[in-house]
Amino acid sequence: MKPLGWIASLNIGNKKIDAQHRYLFELYNRVLRVEGGHPDRRRLLTELLNYVDVHFAEEEDLMQAIDYPDLELHKERHRELTERVLRLRDAADSEVLDLLQEWLFVHIMTEDHRIKTFMESKRSSRFDLSPQ
Ligand SMILES: [Fe+2]
Numbered sequence: 781m782k783p784l785g786w787i788a789s790l791n792i793g794n795k796k797i798d799a800q801h802r803y804l805f806e807l808y809n810r811v812l813r814v815e816g817g818h819p820d821r822r823r824l825l826t827e828l829l830n831y832v833d834v835h836f837a838e839e840e841d842l843m844q845a846i847d848y849p850d851l852e853l854h855k856e857r858h859r860e861l862t863e864r865v866l867r868l869r870d871a872a873d874s875e876v877l878d879l880l881q882e883w884l885f886v887h888i889m890t891e892d893h894r895i896k897t898f899m900e901s902k903r904s905s906r907f908d909l910s911p912q
Pocket residue numbers: 801835839888892
């Protein structure tokens with residue numbers, strides 16, 4: 781498994797959410813640095829999964845606050861990952877890490893980026909002077 785590298789295009793333009801996404805990557809990479817079978821690995825993985833929960837809740841609060849239209853769908857995506865992780869609870873750490881590796885990147889690049897697009901359209905409509 782390769783470490784997750786942060787790239788600028790992952791940013792969605794909200795400082796708090798971007799910082800949380802970067803921290804998720806960092807936690808993920810911390811787990812990878814510990815050898816399989818070492819008790820620290822399980823502990824760090826639990827820390828990562830707990831932070832995923834915290835992040836989901838805060839991202840959902842943000843969507844609520846800005847009247848994001850696809851809030852329910854996005855929440856459903858978050859629930860799906862949580863359920864998939866729970867199903868893998870007793871599997872090897874590497875299976876959970878594989879799932880997170882792909883999921884984190886793809887989810888941020890697609891679903892979370894829709895929040896970015898929405899925030900940008902809200903911002904630009906504030907300056908829309910065209911007749912109604
Ligand atoms: Fe997110």
